Amino acid sequence: MSSGNSFHAVKTEEELSLYIPQEGLVQLRNPHINGMDEDVLYHIALSNKSNNLTEMFQDVKFVCFGGSPTRMHKFAEYLVEELKIKIPAGLTVTNIAHGSDRYVLYKVGPVISVSHGMGIPSLSIIFHEILKLIHHAGCSDVIFFRLGTSGGLGLEPGSVVITEESVDGLLRPYMELSTLGMILQHPSKLDQDVARDLVSLANSEEDGYVTIIGKTMCTLDFYEGQARLDGAFCDYNEADKMAYLSRVHKRGIRNIEMESLCFAAYCYRAGIRGAVVCVTLLDRLKGDQITTPHDIMEEWQSRPQKLVAAYIKRKLNI
Amino acid sequence: MSSGNSFHAVKTEEELSLYIPQEGLVQLRNPHINGMDEDVLYHIALSNKSNNLTEMFQDVKFVCFGGSPTRMHKFAEYLVEELKIKIPAGLTVTNIAHGSDRYVLYKVGPVISVSHGMGIPSLSIIFHEILKLIHHAGCSDVIFFRLGTSGGLGLEPGSVVITEESVDGLLRPYMELSTLGMILQHPSKLDQDVARDLVSLANSEEDGYVTIIGKTMCTLDFYEGQARLDGAFCDYNEADKMAYLSRVHKRGIRNIEMESLCFAAYCYRAGIRGAVVCVTLLDRLKGDQITTPHDIMEEWQSRPQKLVAAYIKRKLNI
Numbered sequence: 001m002s003s004g005n006s007f008h009a010v011k012t013e014e015e016l017s018l019y020i021p022q023e024g025l026v027q028l029r030n031p032h033i034n035g036m037d038e039d040v041l042y043h044i045a046l047s048n049k050s051n052n053l054t055e056m057f058q059d060v061k062f063v064c065f066g067g068s069p070t071r072m073h074k075f076a077e078y079l080v081e082e083l084k085i086k087i088p089a090g091l092t093v094t095n096i097a098h099g100s101d102r103y104v105l106y107k108v109g110p111v112i113s114v115s116h117g118m119g120i121p122s123l124s125i126i127f128h129e130i131l132k133l134i135h136h137a138g139c140s141d142v143i144f145f146r147l148g149t150s151g152g153l154g155l156e157p158g159s160v161v162i163t164e165e166s167v168d169g170l171l172r173p174y175m176e177l178s179t180l181g182m183i184l185q186h187p188s189k190l191d192q193d194v195a196r197d198l199v200s201l202a203n204s205e206e207d208g209y210v211t212i213i214g215k216t217m218c219t220l221d222f223y224e225g226q227a228r229l230d231g232a233f234c235d236y237n238e239a240d241k242m243a244y245l246s247r248v249h250k251r252g253i254r255n256i257e258m259e260s261l262c263f264a265a266y267c268y269r270a271g272i273r274g275a276v277v278c279v280t281l282l283d284r285l286k287g288d289q290i291t292t293p294h295d296i297m298e299e300w301q302s303r304p305q306k307l308v309a310a311y312i313k314r315k316l317n318i
Numbered sequence: 319m320s321s322g323n324s325f326h327a328v329k330t331e332e333e334l335s336l337y338i339p340q341e342g343l344v345q346l347r348n349p350h351i352n353g354m355d356e357d358v359l360y361h362i363a364l365s366n367k368s369n370n371l372t373e374m375f376q377d378v379k380f381v382c383f384g385g386s387p388t389r390m391h392k393f394a395e396y397l398v399e400e401l402k403i404k405i406p407a408g409l410t411v412t413n414i415a416h417g418s419d420r421y422v423l424y425k426v427g428p429v430i431s432v433s434h435g436m437g438i439p440s441l442s443i444i445f446h447e448i449l450k451l452i453h454h455a456g457c458s459d460v461i462f463f464r465l466g467t468s469g470g471l472g473l474e475p476g477s478v479v480i481t482e483e484s485v486d487g488l489l490r491p492y493m494e495l496s497t498l499g500m501i502l503q504h505p506s507k508l509d510q511d512v513a514r515d516l517v518s519l520a521n522s523e524e525d526g527y528v529t530i531i532g533k534t535m536c537t538l539d540f541y542e543g544q545a546r547l548d549g550a551f552c553d554y555n556e557a558d559k560m561a562y563l564s565r566v567h568k569r570g571i572r573n574i575e576m577e578s579l580c581f582a583a584y585c586y587r588a589g590i591r592g593a594v595v596c597v598t599l600l601d602r603l604k605g606d607q608i609t610t611p612h613d614i615m616e617e618w619q620s621r622p623q624k625l626v627a628a629y630i631k632r633k634l635n636i
Contacts, residue, residue, distance in 0.1 A: 028550050028551075029550070029551045029552070029553070030547075030548075030549060030550060030551055030552035031552075032547045032548065032552055033548065033550075036548065036607075038607075038609075039548065039607075040607050040608065040609055042607070042608045043436075043540075067420075068419055068420065069419055070419040101386055101387055101388040102385075102386065102436065117435045117436055117437075117440055118361075118420065118435055118439060118440040118443060119435075119437050119438065119439025119440045119442075119443075120437065120439060120538060121436060121437025121438060121439065121440070121537075121538050121539060121540070121543075121576050122435055122436040122437045122439070122440050124437075124538070124539045124540065124541070124543075125436060125437075125539075125540045125541075127550070128540070128541050128549045128550040128551070129550075131550035132549075132550050135550070168496060169496030169497070169499070170496055170499060170501070177538065177539055177542060177543060178486060178487030178488055178537065178538065178543060179487070179542045179543065179545075179554075180545055180554055180558055180559070180562040181487070181488060181562055181565075183488070219439075219496065220438060220439050220442070220495065220496065220538075221439060221442045221443075221495055222361075222439070222442065222443045222446070223442070223443075223446050224495060224497045225439075225442075225495060225496060225497065227497075227498055229348075229350045230348075230350065230351065230354065230357065231348060231446045231450075232346050232347070232348060232351075232445070232446040232447075232449035232450050232453070232584075232588065233346075233347045233348055233446070233584075233587055233588075234347070234348035234349070234350055235347070236497075236498055240498055241498070244498040244499055247499075258439055266550075266551075269551055270550065270551075289354075289356075289357075289358050289360070290358065290360045291356075291358055
């Protein structure tokens with residue numbers, strides 16, 4: 001199934017002209033923003049009037065999104081080491097979005113590490129505000145990553161999946177968004193070059209785990225939406241579940257999570273190169289519950305971070 | 319528009335028999351749970367094997383959900399005072415879900431105060447796990463509340479809306495959930511008695527702000543999904559936006575937020591009485607940006623908390 005051919009949507013001519021990767025300055029697909037006196041980025045407690053966003057963020061070249069605030073803090077600290085960032089004595093990395101408790105946002109050299117919470121709506125809000133942030137800051141040639149966790153399909157737990165294409169629970173390669181009384185479909189295409197560059201940096205033998213490119217299913221729910229039997233509601237049985245997951249697996253789906261469809265759709269709309277890198281915490285063809293000990297899980301969750309850090313180092317010639 | 323008549327969905331006979339409010343013990347609509355050796359409530363880091371959930375939670379009668387972790391912590395501290403809970407010297411209320419950074423969960427007497435993050439998927443996860451928690455704990459006759467913030471329509475900012483019915487961005491009174499390759503529709507009916515009891519506890523003259531019952535629109539996105547002009551993407555103009563919001567307002571929608579559809583649908587499915595109480599932070603018929611000073615916003619956000627606390631006190635004869 002090719003994402004290009006299977007996608008049918010009613011688009012305006014203007015919309016069709018938008019989907020071209022940007023070179024240079026980050027542009028917004030919204031003519032209203034530049035006419036505004038002030039733009040309050042409400043959920044990260046920043047504004048283009050109260051903060052000098054250019055001074056703070058103009059050098060940003062990479063934005064790394066991840067669900068958990070703790071993990072994105074750890075990633076910021078890891079990047080300080082990996083990118084050999086010199087922090088003056090007495091200082092430390094701090095949450096720039098501390099004026100709100102919705103997300104955390106760190107900056108380490110040319111990298112933003114930001115949490116997105118769980119699910120498409122939560123990612124959608126922070127994506128809008130980060131895109132406006134780097135636009136106001138005058139950033140150029142920025143690459144976005146989502147570093148996440150997921151359920152695997154037919155993979156050893158701890159394996160890493162780089163998303164080739166994101167689809168919804170019915171295998172549709174677009175995100176539907178109800179907008180002013182219409183349901184608009186936004187194609188969820190991802191940059192294949194970044195995915196290939198990422199997988200070339202992995203070495204399954206040295207790493208001790210596999211890193212592959214595969215399709216990712218993105219759902220609006222963790223339990224029924226992912227065919228789990230262990231939610232508070234369930235009106236299907238083990239055979240129904242396995243039939244569905246096996247069919248999905250045969251179509252090339254290698255993992256299931258809850259944000260990639262929006263991440264991919266918004267990167268594509270914005271003309272931003274983007275990649276989704278998720279570790280699998282369990283094999284959903286074998287179970288539903290996540291019972292792996294905490295320390296092993298911690299090591300697994302660092303795997304997407306290591307890969308993306310390696311990519312950033314390569315790009316920065318470090 | 320009556321929610322009963324406008325809802326059309328393909329349901330099994332078993333499903334149709336499920337939607338009956340529960341009396342007594344909290345039951346799960348999932349036959350698989352009770353056969354499991356252990357049920358790990360992954361996103362709140364609790365389990366029915368590692369934790370004595372009955373001892374910890376059996377006396378719970380009210381669960382209060384809200385988006386922000388800080389706000390739900392403050393609500394827990396407020397309840398300690400309001401419910402006159404005696405905490406032994408040297409102790410304080412603490413986040414029971416501290417083993418995960420996804421949600422916070424406090425318990426104050428018979429009340430759980432828990433955060434749900436932003437958007438339906440994030441609420442969905444914690445709703446499943448809270449429902450399983452109170453089932454494992456052997457709780458009975460529990461009432462759920464969502465205490466939130468929202469954009470108002472035609473209301474003075476700071477007004478409080480108790481949701482009569484929740485609808486999506488196309489005014490459909492149900493939540494669609496992609497499940498094993500089918501899109502199932504779950505009606506989002508709320509308990510009208512609890513809503514009426516809540517509004518009877520408000521006194522607009524004394525309070526200095528109005529508290530009303532009205533319809534709530536629930537969206538998957540904060541920017542385009544709510545017809546804002548100030549997102550990173552926007553392909554409509556001020557006139558399009560106002561035409562949509564005015565039409566929606568004329569149909570009885572009084573506020574817009576991002577969780578009520580799922581909250582209502584899951585309460586209804588679970589047979590749990592539930593209510594949604596949101597303060598409005600701005601009038602969307604007049605603008606998009608939230609620029610109210612922090613201290614005024616703080617006071618506004620305490621309004622749903624005060625109303626729900628008053629309800630709980632009335633029920634407990636305090």
